[in-house]
Amino acid sequence: MKDTWKRFKQNRFAFVGFLFIALILVVALFAKWIVPYDPYFMDSSSPLTSPNGQHWFGTDQFGRDIFSRILYGTQISLKVGLIAVGFSLFFGTIIGIVAGYFGGKIDQVLSRITDVLFAFPDILLALVIMAILGPSLTNLMIAIGIVYTPIFARIARGAVLSIRDSLYIEAARSMGVNSFQIMLRHILPNSLAPLIVQVTLSFAFAILAEAALSFLGLGVSPDTPSWGIMLSEAKDWMEISWWTAIFPGVAITLAVLSFNIMGDGLRDALDPRLKNER
Amino acid sequence: MKTNNQELVRVESLTKHFTLGGSFLNKKQEIIRAVENLSFTVYKGETLGIVGESGCGKSTTGRLLLRLMEATSGSVYFEGENVLEYSKEQLRAKRKDFQMIFQDPYASLNPRMTVEELISEPLRTYKVQNRKERLLKLVDAVGIPKDYLTRYPHEFSGGQRQRIGIARSLALNPKFIVADEPVAALDVSIQAQIINLMKDLQDEFDLTYLFIAHDLSVIEYISDRIAVMYLGGIVELTSSERLYEKPLHPYTQALISAIPIPDPTISRDRIKLFGDIPSPMNPPAGCKFHTRCPLAQDICKQAIPELREVEPEHFVACHLVEESLL
Numbered sequence: 001m002k003d004t005w006k007r008f009k010q011n012r013f014a015f016v017g018f019l020f021i022a023l024i025l026v027v028a029l030f031a032k033w034i035v036p037y038d039p040y041f042m043d044s045s046s047p048l049t050s051p052n053g054q055h056w057f058g059t060d061q062f063g064r065d066i067f068s069r070i071l072y073g074t075q076i077s078l079k080v081g082l083i084a085v086g087f088s089l090f091f092g093t094i095i096g097i098v099a100g101y102f103g104g105k106i107d108q109v110l111s112r113i114t115d116v117l118f119a120f121p122d123i124l125l126a127l128v129i130m131a132i133l134g135p136s137l138t139n140l141m142i143a144i145g146i147v148y149t150p151i152f153a154r155i156a157r158g159a160v161l162s163i164r165d166s167l168y169i170e171a172a173r174s175m176g177v178n179s180f181q182i183m184l185r186h187i188l189p190n191s192l193a194p195l196i197v198q199v200t201l202s203f204a205f206a207i208l209a210e211a212a213l214s215f216l217g218l219g220v221s222p223d224t225p226s227w228g229i230m231l232s233e234a235k236d237w238m239e240i241s242w243w244t245a246i247f248p249g250v251a252i253t254l255a256v257l258s259f260n261i262m263g264d265g266l267r268d269a270l271d272p273r274l275k276n277e278r
Numbered sequence: 279m280k281t282n283n284q285e286l287v288r289v290e291s292l293t294k295h296f297t298l299g300g301s302f303l304n305k306k307q308e309i310i311r312a313v314e315n316l317s318f319t320v321y322k323g324e325t326l327g328i329v330g331e332s333g334c335g336k337s338t339t340g341r342l343l344l345r346l347m348e349a350t351s352g353s354v355y356f357e358g359e360n361v362l363e364y365s366k367e368q369l370r371a372k373r374k375d376f377q378m379i380f381q382d383p384y385a386s387l388n389p390r391m392t393v394e395e396l397i398s399e400p401l402r403t404y405k406v407q408n409r410k411e412r413l414l415k416l417v418d419a420v421g422i423p424k425d426y427l428t429r430y431p432h433e434f435s436g437g438q439r440q441r442i443g444i445a446r447s448l449a450l451n452p453k454f455i456v457a458d459e460p461v462a463a464l465d466v467s468i469q470a471q472i473i474n475l476m477k478d479l480q481d482e483f484d485l486t487y488l489f490i491a492h493d494l495s496v497i498e499y500i501s502d503r504i505a506v507m508y509l510g511g512i513v514e515l516t517s518s519e520r521l522y523e524k525p526l527h528p529y530t531q532a533l534i535s536a537i538p539i540p541d542p543t544i545s546r547d548r549i550k551l552f553g554d555i556p557s558p559m560n561p562p563a564g565c566k567f568h569t570r571c572p573l574a575q576d577i578c579k580q581a582i583p584e585l586r587e588v589e590p591e592h593f594v595a596c597h598l599v600e601e602s603l604l
Contacts (some may be wrong), residue, residue: 002431045440168385168389170346170380171443172388173400174346174373174377175446175449176370176400176403176404177398177399177400181403190390199464
């Protein structure tokens with residue numbers, strides 16, 4: 001663990017990503033006290049003000065402060081990321097470990113189901129699920145969670161296959177340890193590394209998916225300060241006021257980029273062999 | 279000999295075939311006859327050594343006995359009950375009586391568990407009371423300092439790791455232990471320590487060992503009786519003194535003549551075997567050893583020799599054994 005952290009820190013690029021994510025987290029937690037204006041407050045006297053000393057990122061068509069709304073947007077993004085990725089991590093790992101450990105028919109059935117889910121483009125699948133469940137933040141998180149479950153299932157299955165026939169698994173069986181305990185205490189801890197990496201990468205996708213679905217009007221309610229909603233509303237105004245679209249766009253890009261480079265760095269740090277091979 | 283002729287394990291016509299191929303694209307099936315028609319008895323308190331070349335089925339035999347692998351046919355009686363007929367639940371309950379020590383102490387310990395977790399796992403599985411006390415007794419018995427309990431396997435040397443593996447296999451107070459080449463992965467200097475430890479533990483905990491090895495010196499040192507395996511079958515089985523003094527099967531004779539003597543002034547006739555061990559996918563007809571046997575005759579190519587008791591407590595599977603007895 002210490003070695004992993006040391007290797008991770010040596011990767012400057014990834015470390016910057018990590019710091020930025022930490023910053024997003026702090027902002028999300030303390031947004032209430034940091035924001036200069038109430039993100040819901042509509043100032044009808046100053047709609048679409050360009051960035052200035054008072055409104056750093058300008059205001060939108062209702063006169064709401066964009067900087068404050070972006071800060072609040074971190075809450076939605078992280079919440080969606082956390083819950084959606086948590087959902088897919090939980091179910092995907094269970095499916096993958098069960099499929100990989102038992103093999104045979106169980107594996108066939110579970111793997112074919114995940115293959116079917118894989119066959120759909122991500123956003124399309126999320127759209128279908130949202131159309132069935134109806135638009136709401138909870139349903140949005142469930143939809144994104146379902147979309148990313150097969151990825152975790154596949155990674156977990158692969159990891160299990162590589163350690164299922166290890167001697168220490170056989171040793172555990174020879175001591176009468178039951179299958180559930182073997183999966184929980186032996187297989188899970190030893191297949192965690194690739195899953196952790198996938199968590200950070202999926203986090204980026206989840207943020208992006210939330211923005212995309214909100215942009216399409218399937219996510220949170222329109223007055224919520226979400227980066228996707230902000231972009232969606234800005235599309236009508238960006239010809240005369242570029243700042244309404246640029247800042248939420250930059251926020252999404254930076255957040256997604258940070259999670260991606262941190263994920264890459266984490267992968268290299270967790271498995272140094274992979275890096276040498278490249 | 280420690281043997282009091284009270285039988286603990288009796289193996290009857292144990293057979294294991296592995297099937298290769300036979301999938302959708304590769305219709306051709308091939309059968310590997312890993313273990314064929316194996317019968318022997320292990321007496322209480324003894325160490326039965328099984329020795330043979332790689333691929334002769336000795337490790338498979340060990341795994342079949344503990345039902346880590348399902349046998350194709352045959353029976354294994356442990357204290358009179360057929361282990362191969364146990365249901366899953368019965369088997370799990372009985373597992374604590376027969377344990378295994380594995381060959382590779384690097385791969386047989388979960389790298390993410392501490393020594394304490396590793397040794398306690400069987401205790402927790404069987405809900406043993408006073409686990410801490412038992413744990414301390416075990417590490418003391420195998421010579422691991424108790425300050426090391428919170429360490430992980432990668433912090434130990436091979437010999438120490440094998441000590442941990444031994445402690446774990448002793449945790450449940452088993453009666454029978456299958457040791458699958460427990461010292462083959464260790465340095466020679468460490469091998470002796472581990473073997474002596476196993477001998478001491480045998481007296482202390484009343485153990486019966488099935489000791490699998492390919493090293494003839496190691497097996498002579500620890501075993502009371504020795505079974506020599508060739509291509510999935512036993513060719514000779516007798517006490518270790520007798521086996522080394524008067525081997526009767528030509529294969530055993532060749533093996534024993536190949537043991538180096540640490541004295542350059544002694545010369546002896548080595549019996550050299552030519553060719554490779556035949557493939558268990560396509561074993562020779564008749565006596566499986568006839569392709570390499572220096573004494574082979576026509577009968578060897580046709581009839582499979584039975585394992586016969588040619589002298590008291592000396593079993594040999596060879597058509598020509600009477601001639602060599604003369």
